[in-house]
Amino acid sequence: xxxxxxxxxxxxxxxxxxxxxxxxxxxxxxxxxxxxxxxxxxxxxxxxxxxxxxxxxxxxxxxxxxxxxxxxxxxxxxxxxxxxxxxxxxxxxxxxxxxxxxxxxxxxxxxxxxxxxxxxxxxxxxxxxxxxxxxxxxxxxxxxxxxxxxxxxxxxxxxxxxxxxxxxxxxxxxxxxxxxxxxxxxxxxxxxxxxxxxxxxxxxxxxxxxxxxxxxxxxxxxxxxxxxxxxxxxxxxxxxxxxxxxxxxxx
Amino acid sequence: xxxxxxxxxxxxxxxxxxxxxxxxxxxxxxxxxxxxxxxxxxxxxxxxxxxxxxxxxxxxxxxxxxxxxxxxxxxxxxxxxxxxxxxxxxxxxxxxxxxxxxxxxxxxxxxxxxxxxxxxxxxxxxxxxxxxxxxxxxxxxxxxxxxxxxxxxxxxxxxxxxxxxxxxxxxxxxxxxxxxxxxxxxxxxxxxxxxxxxxxxxxxxxxxxxxxxxxxxxxxxxxxxxxxxxxxxxxxxxxxxxxxxxxxxxxxxxxxxxxxxxxxxxxxxxxxxxxxxxxxxxxxxxxxxxxxxxxxxxxxxxxxxxxxxxxxxxxxxxxxxxxxx
Numbered sequence: 001x002x003x004x005x006x007x008x009x010x011x012x013x014x015x016x017x018x019x020x021x022x023x024x025x026x027x028x029x030x031x032x033x034x035x036x037x038x039x040x041x042x043x044x045x046x047x048x049x050x051x052x053x054x055x056x057x058x059x060x061x062x063x064x065x066x067x068x069x070x071x072x073x074x075x076x077x078x079x080x081x082x083x084x085x086x087x088x089x090x091x092x093x094x095x096x097x098x099x100x101x102x103x104x105x106x107x108x109x110x111x112x113x114x115x116x117x118x119x120x121x122x123x124x125x126x127x128x129x130x131x132x133x134x135x136x137x138x139x140x141x142x143x144x145x146x147x148x149x150x151x152x153x154x155x156x157x158x159x160x161x162x163x164x165x166x167x168x169x170x171x172x173x174x175x176x177x178x179x180x181x182x183x184x185x186x187x188x189x190x191x192x193x194x195x196x197x198x199x200x201x202x203x204x205x206x207x208x209x210x211x212x213x214x215x216x217x218x219x220x221x222x223x224x225x226x227x228x229x230x231x232x233x234x235x236x237x238x239x240x241x242x243x244x245x246x247x248x249x250x251x
Numbered sequence: 252x253x254x255x256x257x258x259x260x261x262x263x264x265x266x267x268x269x270x271x272x273x274x275x276x277x278x279x280x281x282x283x284x285x286x287x288x289x290x291x292x293x294x295x296x297x298x299x300x301x302x303x304x305x306x307x308x309x310x311x312x313x314x315x316x317x318x319x320x321x322x323x324x325x326x327x328x329x330x331x332x333x334x335x336x337x338x339x340x341x342x343x344x345x346x347x348x349x350x351x352x353x354x355x356x357x358x359x360x361x362x363x364x365x366x367x368x369x370x371x372x373x374x375x376x377x378x379x380x381x382x383x384x385x386x387x388x389x390x391x392x393x394x395x396x397x398x399x400x401x402x403x404x405x406x407x408x409x410x411x412x413x414x415x416x417x418x419x420x421x422x423x424x425x426x427x428x429x430x431x432x433x434x435x436x437x438x439x440x441x442x443x444x445x446x447x448x449x450x451x452x453x454x455x456x457x458x459x460x461x462x463x464x465x466x467x468x469x470x471x472x473x474x475x476x477x478x479x480x481x482x483x484x485x486x487x488x489x490x491x492x493x494x495x496x497x498x499x500x501x502x503x504x505x506x507x508x509x510x511x512x513x514x515x516x517x518x519x520x521x522x523x524x525x526x527x528x529x530x531x532x533x534x535x536x537x538x539x540x541x542x543x544x545x546x547x548x549x550x551x552x553x554x555x556x557x558x559x560x561x562x563x564x565x566x567x568x569x570x571x572x573x574x575x576x
Contacts, residue, residue, distance in 0.1 A: 027336065050361060051284055052452045060571070064336030066284035066311070068509050068569035071451040079453045080310065080365040088381070112358060113349075117391050123349035125341045128311050128332030132362035132382045158387045173385040174422030249337075249575065 003232050005186040006251055007240055008205050010036050011232050013097065013141050013184045019044035022094045024087055024133055026050075027064055028250055029143045030097030033184075035061070035244045040236055048086065050129035052078035061249050065129075084129070088136030095181070096133035099143045102155050105199050105219050107162025107180030107192060109134065109142060110155040117157055127159050134160035139181040146185035151217040163197035170197070188213050189229065190221075198222070203229040258445040261496045265296040265469070265546070268495040272433050272465050273297055276326075278306040278403040280368070280431035280463055281315050282456040283506065286336045286514045288449075289315035290435035292469050292502040295549070298322040298540050306403060308429055310364040310455055314506050314522070315435075317342040320354065321532055322540070327355040327394075327404070329429075331364045337575075338519035343526040357393040357408065359383075363426045365455040370428035371462030377425040383409065384422055403431070434463035437503045438487065439510060441470040442479030445490025451509025451568060457487055467495040469502040471511050499546055501558065513561040513570035518553065 010032040017023055017037035025034040025047050034047045035058055048054040049062075049070040056062075057073030071077050087094050100109035101124055111130055115121035134140055140162065144150055162180040164170045170179055179197070183190040189203040200222040201213055210223045232240075245251045263271075273279070283289040294315045297305075304326040309316060311332035319325050321344030333345035348354045359367070366378035383389050392408050400406040405427035414421040436456050440448040447468055449456060460466045466488075473496070479486060501511075505518035525535040543549045550558065564571045 051454060059567070060569070063575055064286045064334075066287040066452065066454070066507075067336065068287065068451065068507050068513060068563065071509055072567045072569060077452050079457065080361055080455045081369060081458070084362040084365070084382075112387070117387070117393065119352050120350055123341065123346045125334040126330060126332045126358050127360040127388060128334070129361040131360040131386055131388055135382045135384060135386075136362075157391070158385075161385045164385050170385070172420065174420070175381060175384055176421075247575070 001232070001234055001237055003237055004251070007232060007237060009033070009143060009184050009186060010240060011236050012189050012203070012229060013143065014041055016141055016182060017042045017045050017095060020093060021045045022086065022092045023047050024050065024094055024096040024137060026097055026099065027062065028099065030099065031062060032240070032245055032250050033097060036240050039239050039243055048083070050080065050083050050133070052080060052083045054078065061245055061247065063249060084132055084136065087133050090177070092138070094137040095139045095141060096137040097141050097143065098130050098134065098160065102150055102152050103142060103144055103183065104152060104155050106164060106166050106197055107140070107142065107183065107199060108155055108158050108164065109160040109162065110157050112157040112159045114156050130160045134162065135175055135178070137178050139178065141181055142183045144183055144185045146187040146213070146216045148216055148218045151219065153219050163192060166197040167195070187216065201226040203227055205229050206231045258443065258490065258496060261445060261493060263495055263497060265292050265497050265499065268467050268497055269293065269296045269300050269302070272467060272495060273300070273302050275302055276304040276306070277432040278308060280429070280434040280459045281307060281309045281312055282434060282436040282454065282459050283315065283503065284311050284452070284454040285313035285332070285334055286338070286519070287452070287507045287509070288437045288503050289313060289506040290437040290469055290502070291315055291504060291506065292497070292499040292546055293435050293467060294319055295540050295543070297324060298536070308364070308431055310361045313342060314519070317344045317526065318540070320344045320348050321526060322536055325354055329357045329359060329364070331359050331361040335519060336514070338516070339523050343523060344532065355394055355398065358388055359426070360388060365458060367426050367429040368455050368458035368462045370426070371430040372458045375428060377427050379423045379425055381423060383424045384411070389424065429462055431463045433465045433467060434459045436460055436466060436468045437508065438468055438470045439508060440472050440474050440479060441468060441496050442474055442476050444476040444479065445493055445496065446479045446486050447488040447493060448479060448485055449487040453487060460488055460492055465494045466492050467497070468493050469497045469499045471500055471502065471508060473498050501550055502546070504553065507569070509568045510563055510565060512558070512563050513573050515553070515557065515561050516573070516575045517557060
């Protein structure tokens with residue numbers, strides 16, 4: 001069965017979610033992945049939004065975290081402070097999906113600007129809740145378009161902290177839990193070394209070569225642990241297309 | 252007996268509310284979040300009355316902020332996020348103003364901004380959080396040094412300190428309280444006693460309102476006291492926080508209002524196009540703000556067919572099947 005990179009990305013990220021996880025969703029691919037996870041792999045996971053909507057029905061896909069669809073049929077409609085009290089709650093395993101303009105080898109993210117902060121070449125939306133969930137959640141999964149200019153040696157602005165400078169540097173900052181679990185791109189899935197916290201190539205999608213990944217990454221990357229991802233099954237694709245995004249707003 | 256509170260001195264028009272409460276250079280807190288419950292009717296009137304040099308504080312803002320910036324009303328901005336969902340992942344006039352250095356800009360995160368409003372509401376000077384440690388939100392300051400400690404600009408952007416209750420290494424970030432001059436809130440209901448009810452997500456609107464000196468509430472409906480008091484646990488603000496009440500149906504258009512109407516994709520797509528070009532944006536302001544003399548005229552211009560298309564299904568709260576591309 002044919003499938004698109006977006007479908008492979010949503011499913012790759014969805015496969016990382018387990019029953020019991022509390023999934024913090026943004027918009028676009030992340031809401032697709034969170035919904036797919038709940039409907040395919042982890043029916044006992046819970047989707048919630050930084051705006052405060054907890055476990056909405058998601059009969060239609062929200063296109064912003066403040067979309068009315070994040071409020072409809074929810075277990076609870078709360079506010080931002082309540083929502084961040086969930087993200088950082090030590091009793092919960094919270095997983096946040098993020099996206100970014102730039103990422104470095106330790107999974108730190110830039111969603112603020114390209115160029116000098118004071119007179120940027122390109123200004124982006126800014127942190128929103130990204131810095132907060134990167135600081136507080138148990139785990140972060142990041143979606144990236146795989147391009148050399150996005151996988152960079154040095155971020156133009158570090159909006160959200162991943163593994164900071166590697167090893168135990170994150171914890172030394174005062175961020176005692178959390179960190180980045182994986183990076184899902186249109187070519188591959190990347191993870192982080194247990195000790196050094198440096199990014200490595202974990203999976204390449206069927207039809208993608210390791211060389212494709214290397215030449216689209218702006219820094220050297222360990223490829224020795226790479227395996228091929230299993231392609232989407234018919235069932236995964238059917239649920240994704242027919243139940244998760246029937247209006248084709250993201251797919 | 253029976254008579255609760257008279258709000259006749261608080262009920263007014265948007266013209267009067269802006270004229271009385273919004274002055275050049277004030278610190279203005281805008282409620283709502285990206286594409287939902289932006290206080291648009293008030294914002295359009297602020298532009299018409301040519302209020303300038305505003306110091307805007309918000310967490311994640313969308314349309315209201317972008318139009319205000321585009322119209323040249325904003326001098327200074329403390330913000331976590333400027334975006335309009337898929338219709339403008341980064342708000343267009345905000346982006347332009349930041350790139351051209353046209354506004355003084357300071358970045359925080361959503362949680363930090365929410366805590367700053369909460370601190371202001373509680374009357375304490377700061378709140379502590381783990382958010383921001385190690386990031387450029389702390390390492391890079393946007394405001395020029397000379398404005399720190401002046402007006403309503405905090406003396407420091409933040410302070411990192413060691414947890415005083417712990418001997419080990421354990422840093423926390425202190426963020427300064429906000430007490431804006433005015434907060435703008437759009438709610439679904441205000442009771443005839445002045446009680447405010449926000450339906451759906453409240454974001455940080457309650458903290459924003461309680462931290463401000465003056466609170467202006469626009470609403471979809473003014474409802475009987477008996478109705479709003481039948482389920483007090485659903486209410487958001489008691490009347491004594493509220494200084495101005497204005498009934499403005501569709502007052503958050505083109506952003507959404509849970510249970511009443513969805514965001515307006517056609518309008519937001521049009522806005523994106525017009526905001527992307529300086530000349531077109533001037534035309535936009537002329538056509539949709541300056542040449543509009545009443546909210547009814549604005550709604551007529553949007554048109555009954557469009558307003559009907561975004562009308563929310565009252566059961567699920569949004570417009571089911573709305574073409575959102």
